Amino acid sequence: MSARPSVGWIGTGRMGYEMAARLARGGADVLAWNRTRAKAEPLAQYGATVADRLSELAGCDIVFCMVAAWKDVKQVMGELLAEKARPRMVIECSSISLEGSAELRAMLAQRGIDYLAAPVSGNAKVIKAGKLSFVCSGPRKSFNEALPLLNMIAPAASYVGEGELARIVKICHNVFLGVVIQSLAEITVLAQKAGVPRHAFLEFLNQSVMGSMFTRYKTPAFVNLDFKVTFTPELLRKDLDLGLDAGRRLEVPMPLAAATRELVQAMMDRGMREQDFAALLLQQAQASGIELQPENVEVKDGLS
Numbered sequence: 001m002s003a004r005p006s007v008g009w010i011g012t013g014r015m016g017y018e019m020a021a022r023l024a025r026g027g028a029d030v031l032a033w034n035r036t037r038a039k040a041e042p043l044a045q046y047g048a049t050v051a052d053r054l055s056e057l058a059g060c061d062i063v064f065c066m067v068a069a070w071k072d073v074k075q076v077m078g079e080l081l082a083e084k085a086r087p088r089m090v091i092e093c094s095s096i097s098l099e100g101s102a103e104l105r106a107m108l109a110q111r112g113i114d115y116l117a118a119p120v121s122g123n124a125k126v127i128k129a130g131k132l133s134f135v136c137s138g139p140r141k142s143f144n145e146a147l148p149l150l151n152m153i154a155p156a157a158s159y160v161g162e163g164e165l166a167r168i169v170k171i172c173h174n175v176f177l178g179v180v181i182q183s184l185a186e187i188t189v190l191a192q193k194a195g196v197p198r199h200a201f202l203e204f205l206n207q208s209v210m211g212s213m214f215t216r217y218k219t220p221a222f223v224n225l226d227f228k229v230t231f232t233p234e235l236l237r238k239d240l241d242l243g244l245d246a247g248r249r250l251e252v253p254m255p256l257a258a259a260t261r262e263l264v265q266a267m268m269d270r271g272m273r274e275q276d277f278a279a280l281l282l283q284q285a286q287a288s289g290i291e292l293q294p295e296n297v298e299v300k301d302g303l304s
């Protein structure tokens, strides 16, 4: 591979845009495509080129993909692979099933294209703060080749083995994400109903052994009730379903994940689809018979 490989980037949604921006700002030669072109256009300010057609990316050395679910990955990859030109390597970062990932690996192997499964942990703000992490699987050689590009996007990239192993790691991670946010909502409402302001409760929790980067960066939303979407309830439901499917197949009971899945479904049924998944807090407050008000207290998210 040349010292400065040409990089195709498919999908500039909330995550893909920030990831591609870091690559372009880091000096990579990026050709980006998004179904809704306008979302990719601001990447030009960092030196990326915006493609009119997905097929233009087929001639790149390496193509990243960050869309939504497996059906979307299959669609864009099908279109890319219909071209005569083909990339040397595909790095797929969306959160998808092991089965989908294996099907993609077979599609790519037939055409002699290397494939790295590389889902991520962190939201768009985490990417901007330079704190994203990748979990990768596939041939070790592909990981080593991809590492300089991965590190332009994220400081941490863990290699967990061959095949689709990164997919199950990411699924486990997001099941935990769902269970933790629901648990955080329950205890925050419990403390508040007993008389503790949310900012005081969360300040303590965040500095305790139970605090994490995640509880810290969700604290401003819980305190001031700003639920501008970072990750949709629909995408979280997808990941909980992926976890529950894997649990059924491997005969691993997952009662907490199952309950959380239904609570995410319930928030969607109430019309809370375009709010952040952390709005589970509002649903919990309603179920507890209290109405939350923004506390209007400035709290740090631990990222900046």
Ligand SMILES: NC(=O)c1ccc[n+]([C@@H]2O[C@H](COP(=O)([O-])OP(=O)(O)OC[C@H]3O[C@@H](n4cnc5c(N)ncnc54)[C@H](OP(=O)(O)O)[C@@H]3O)[C@@H](O)[C@H]2O)c1
Residues within 6 Å of the ligand: 011, 012, 013, 014, 015, 016, 034, 035, 036, 039, 066, 067, 068, 069, 071, 072, 073, 075, 076, 093, 094, 095, 096, 120, 121, 122, 123, 124, 230, 231, 232, 235
């Ligand atoms: N948000 C997070 O915190 C987070 C964190 C880690 C992982 N993830 C995972 O990362 C992936 C992207 O999440 P996101 O939050 O960035 O989602 P998003 O903002 O909804 O973006 C989705 C992207 O996929 C494109 N897309 C969807 N279906 C497509 C199709 N059939 N053909 C072509 N393009 C299609 C969208 O294009 P348009 O712009 O045209 O709609 C958009 O660029 C998901 O797998 C998600 O589970 C998200």
